[in-house]
Amino acid sequence: xxxxxxxxxxxxxxxxxxxxxxxxxxxxxxxxxxxxxxxxxxxxxxxxxxxxxxxxxxxxxxxxxxxxxxxxxxxxxxxxxxxxxxxxxxxxxxxxxxxxxxxxxxxxxxxxxxxxxxxxxxxxxxxxxxxxxxxxxxxxxxxxxxxxxxxxxxxxxxxxxxxxxxxxxxxxxxxxxxxxxxxxxxxxxxxxxxxxxxxxxxxxxxxxxxxxxxxxxxxxxxxxxxxxxxxxxxxxxxxxxxxxxxxxxxxxxxxxxxxxxxxxxxxxxxxxxxxxxxxxxxxxxxxxxxxxxxxxxxxxxxxxxxxxxxxxxxxxxxxxxxxxxxxxxxxxxxxxxxxxxxxxxxxxxxxxxxxxxxxxxxxxxxxxxxxxxxxxxxxxxxxxxxxxxxxxxxxxxx
Amino acid sequence: xxxxxxxxxxxxxxxxxxxxxxxxxxxxxxxxxxxxxxxxxxxxxxxxxxxxxxxxxxxxxxxxxxxxxxxxxxxxxxxxxxxxxxxxxxxxxxxxxxxxxxxxxxxxxxxxxxxxxxxxxxxxxxxxxxxxxxxxxxxxxxxxxxxxxxxxxxxxxxxxxxxxxxxxxxxxxxxxxxxxxxxxxxxxxxxxxxxxxxxxxxxxxxxxx
Numbered sequence: 001x002x003x004x005x006x007x008x009x010x011x012x013x014x015x016x017x018x019x020x021x022x023x024x025x026x027x028x029x030x031x032x033x034x035x036x037x038x039x040x041x042x043x044x045x046x047x048x049x050x051x052x053x054x055x056x057x058x059x060x061x062x063x064x065x066x067x068x069x070x071x072x073x074x075x076x077x078x079x080x081x082x083x084x085x086x087x088x089x090x091x092x093x094x095x096x097x098x099x100x101x102x103x104x105x106x107x108x109x110x111x112x113x114x115x116x117x118x119x120x121x122x123x124x125x126x127x128x129x130x131x132x133x134x135x136x137x138x139x140x141x142x143x144x145x146x147x148x149x150x151x152x153x154x155x156x157x158x159x160x161x162x163x164x165x166x167x168x169x170x171x172x173x174x175x176x177x178x179x180x181x182x183x184x185x186x187x188x189x190x191x192x193x194x195x196x197x198x199x200x201x202x203x204x205x206x207x208x209x210x211x212x213x214x215x216x217x218x219x220x221x222x223x224x225x226x227x228x229x230x231x232x233x234x235x236x237x238x239x240x241x242x243x244x245x246x247x248x249x250x251x252x253x254x255x256x257x258x259x260x261x262x263x264x265x266x267x268x269x270x271x272x273x274x275x276x277x278x279x280x281x282x283x284x285x286x287x288x289x290x291x292x293x294x295x296x297x298x299x300x301x302x303x304x305x306x307x308x309x310x311x312x313x314x315x316x317x318x319x320x321x322x323x324x325x326x327x328x329x330x331x332x333x334x335x336x337x338x339x340x341x342x343x344x345x346x347x348x349x350x351x352x353x354x355x356x357x358x359x360x361x362x363x364x365x366x367x368x369x370x371x372x373x374x375x376x377x378x379x380x381x382x383x384x385x386x387x388x389x390x391x392x393x394x395x396x397x398x
Numbered sequence: 399x400x401x402x403x404x405x406x407x408x409x410x411x412x413x414x415x416x417x418x419x420x421x422x423x424x425x426x427x428x429x430x431x432x433x434x435x436x437x438x439x440x441x442x443x444x445x446x447x448x449x450x451x452x453x454x455x456x457x458x459x460x461x462x463x464x465x466x467x468x469x470x471x472x473x474x475x476x477x478x479x480x481x482x483x484x485x486x487x488x489x490x491x492x493x494x495x496x497x498x499x500x501x502x503x504x505x506x507x508x509x510x511x512x513x514x515x516x517x518x519x520x521x522x523x524x525x526x527x528x529x530x531x532x533x534x535x536x537x538x539x540x541x542x543x544x545x546x547x548x549x550x551x552x553x554x555x556x557x558x559x560x561x562x563x564x565x566x567x568x569x570x571x572x573x574x575x576x577x578x579x580x581x582x583x584x585x586x587x588x589x590x591x592x593x594x595x596x597x598x599x600x601x602x603x604x605x606x607x
Contacts, residue, residue, distance in 0.1 A: 114479075161590060192483035192589070217483075221593055262590055282587050287463020288481075289587065 011113055011121030022320040022329040023124065027106055029153045030126040030314055034104040037146055039128050042103050044085040046110075050075035052088055055302050057273040066110050066121075078110035082313055083273070083296065086129050091303035099132025099307070100139065120317060127293070127313030131300070136308050137244070140277050140295060141251055143310045147281060147291055148257050150312075154319055155328065157284040159260055161220070162248065163267035165274045165294065166241045167229075168216065174209045174235070185213065186268045192217035208233055220264035223249065229265055248277065273299040279312065283322050290318045333362060334382045340366040340374040342390030349389040356387075402440070402447045403588075403595055406456040406465040408474075412580050413450060415490040416469045420444075422606045444599075454478060457583070466588035466596065472578040473557055477518045483589050485600055486582040489607055495521060495575035499553040500546050501568050512552040515545030522555040525575050543567045 008014060015023060031041065050067065053060050066078040079085055082105050090101055106126045113119040128146060133139040144162065151158040168189065172182045181204070188197040194217060201210040212232040219225050226246050230239070245263070252261050267278050274294040281291030293312020300307040323329040337356065341349025349365065356363045364383065366374040371388060378386055379398055386396040407413045417427050420441065429439040430448050439448045449465055453474040460468040461480045468482070471491055475484060495518070499505045505512065513534045516522040526533045538545055543563060545551040557578065558564065558571060582603060589596055 159591060192485055192584075194485060195487040196484075220590065262593075264590070282591055284591055285463070287461065287585055287587055 009121070011119065013120070017332050018324065018329055019320065021332055022323050023316055025330055026154070026314075026316045026319045026323065027124065027126055030150055030316070031104065031106050033149055033153060034126075034128050034146070037102070037128075037142075037149075039102040039104040042086065042089060042105055043107060044079070044082070044089060044105070046078060046108070047076045048079050048085055048088075050077045053077060053080060053084060057296075057298055057302065058084060059272060064112050066112050079107075080109055080111055082107065082109060082125055082127060083129060083311055084299070086311075087273075087296070087299045087309070088303050090129070090131050090307070090309070091300045091305035095305055101131040102128070103131065104128045105313075123318075124316040125313040126316050127311060129309060129311035131309040131311075132307050136276075136295070136297075136310070137247070139308070139310050141248055143293065143295075143312060144248060144252060144277075144279060145255065147279060147293060147312050148252065148255075148260065150314055151260075151281045151283070151291060154283065154323065155326070157326075159262050159282045160252075160257070160279060160291075161262040161264050161267070161282065161289075162245065162252075162277060162279045163264045164241050164245050164276060165268070165272075165278050166276060167238065167245075167265050168268045170235070170237050170241065171209055171213055171216075171233070175204060177204060189213070189216050189266050190268050192266065194218075208235075212238075216266045219266055220262060222263070225263040225265065245277065269294075277310070281314070283319065285325060286318050286322050288315075288318065290315045290322070335362045335364040336383075337361065337385035337387055338364045338366050338374060338378050338383050339387045339389065340368070340371055342371070342388065343369070345389045349387075352387060352389055400445065400592075400595070402445045403467060403592065403599065404447045404449060404465045406449045406451050406459045406468040406470075408453045408456050408468075408470050408580075409450050412453075412469055412471065412491050415580065416488070419488070419490075419603065419606060423602045445595075446599075457482065460583050460585050463585045463587055466585050466592065467599070468583045469580055470583060472576075472581055473518065473521070475581060475583065476524075476576075477520050479520065480583075481586065482583040483586060484581050484583050486603055486607075488580040488582055488603070491580035492578065493557050493559040494577045495525075495555065496558045496571040497525070497553055497555055497573040497575060498543075498546075498558070498564055498569045498571045501570045503552070505553050505572055513550070514553050514555055515542050515551035516555040517542055518555060521575070525555065543569060 060080055065080055068076045070076050086103055086105060094101060108122050108124045110122055113121055130139050130143050148160050151160060172185060184200060188200060198214055201214055204210060215232055219229055226242060229242055249261060249263060269278065273296040275297045276295030278294035280289040283290050291312055291314045295310040297308040300309060339349050339353040353363045353365050368374045368377060374386060384398050388394050388396065407416050417430050420427050425441045425444045427441060433439055437450060441448060451459060453470050456468040456470040457474060457478045457480040459465040460482050473495065511532050511534055513536060514522050515536045515538045517538060519535050519537050522535050536551055542554045542556045545554060546569065547567060561571060564570060584596060
């Protein structure tokens with residue numbers, strides 16, 4: 001039988017040195033940012049009952065979940081998402097807590113991807129959930145500003161894209177079509193597949209709504225999108241959604257982020273617990289979004305506590321890759337010095353090393369028995385200072 | 399000047415049709431026509447670079463964002479199910495997916511589970527799933543028409559252009575699955591971050607179809 005004891009499963013990998021440091025740096029910068037904005041960390045289990053991820057607004061393809069069973073043969077899944085477990089937590093153990101709740105997480109999600117596509121099955125996400133709050137517009141604004149700050153931690157070459165899921169949902173509601181056709185339309189808009197979308201909509205109706213839906217894949221860009229959209233549809237609900245988005249856009253612009261914000265009314269994502277504003281973050285040179293989030297006002301209700309919420313998650317692995325790519329990843333540090341104890345001075349040299357460590361230095365303890373070997377080792381590793389402890393104590397600078 | 403837009407073309411017939419289209423737009427495609435063994439070819443006056451690749455790889459490159467734009471057949475898009483924007487139906491490379499069997503055989507009759515030979519297992523699976531029909535799918539790499547002749551399978555799901563190969567081997571199309579043609583695909587992030595350049599390019603493409 002073939003044994004797989006020398007490799008890691010498809011879609012996973014070991015992180016070494018630079019890569020590891022890069023990801024930890026991303027996690028550290030983000031968690032510090034979130035803490036400073038008043039968020040508290042929560043950790044949820046890596047395994048959850050499968051049922052947690054089933055529900056009217058929780059659509060995960062069965063084949064994309066990692067599944068196992070517990071001792072009672074109940075179906076368990078490795079969490080594919082962080083927002084849902086936190087919604088569960090906020091609706092159960094935190095049921096009595098005062099609102100708003102500001103929570104952040106820093107943990108992996110697992111997706112069973114198609115083989116050999118170069119996608120990771122294990123991705124570390126760091127993100128926030130802002131639960132409750134008397135004024136949801138203010139909460140949206142806070143979440144978006146925090147998202148911009150999160151992206152700005154890694155340089156200036158980013159964009160934040162905002163949209164509103166209600167724009168699409170309201171339009172298709174007016175068409176009175178079955179769920180399957182709605183899903184077909186969603187998939188086509190999501191893929192900006194104009195030809196097939198036009199064919200499908202031509203078969204349904206020819207009115208203001210279908211005309212707007214046909215234009216939806218192209219409704220993205222800067223501020224002018226609002227004017228384009230306003231001309232397309234005269235419906236009041238649609239207008240108020242556009243207005244809501246415009247207000248947020250203007251507020252973000254006032255913070256000095258105008259050139260960083262893109263509007264896309266065609267964001268129609270599949271994780272459809274989103275009910276309001278949705279947003280994505282991009283970094284130049286990374287082929288997928290690195291930040292995803294939005295408002296989800298119905299999700300907590302499915303766990304028994306009606307409560308609005310908004311949040312986002314950042315893909316730390318993608319940003320770590322980005323930092324390595326643009327040469328901004330921190331370099332692993334070389335120890336400041338190495339401490340060598342001559343024969344009979346093992347205790348003294350360790351005591352000396354401890355003293356230096358307490359002073360804040362990075363110190364290696366030499367495991368060699370001769371000074372010559374220690375020197376050779378230090379030179380190869382790029383360590384510039386050797387402390388020698390013996391009958392005499394002295395320092396060698398390399 | 400900005401980094402050039404990188405465009406992945408499917409080698410072979412689609413490549414020729416696309417180069418024809420680019421020349422109609424007015425791009426200088428000399429480097430692509432006289433490529434030799436080079437794989438990345440500049441189109442200097444369009445600030446673009448052309449990469450030649452196999453169909454599946456075009457999608458992989460665009461999906462990962464190492465190429466911004468790609469030209470690839472709908473057949474490959476359906477089979478690979480990649481995450482890209484599929485913006486324009488280029489209209490060339492037209493053909494269709496179809497289900498074919500030996501002439502006169504009753505594919506939908508009988509109770510036994512049917513076996514389907516195909517180069518496109520995902521498309522075949524989705525097609526029969528949408529009918530709620532259980533089939534066994536066998537992946538074949540070469541001439542799929544051989545499988546029913548050798549009685550490995552009851553039918554085939556394959557690309558049909560003229561139907562001549564089928565006819566010559568005593569097979570016939572019993573059902574069309576969907577039409578196919580070449581598509582212009584765009585990476586989801588490039589579309590947003592290089593919107594103006596890509597929209598300009600797409601407009602030129604549409605105007606010259």
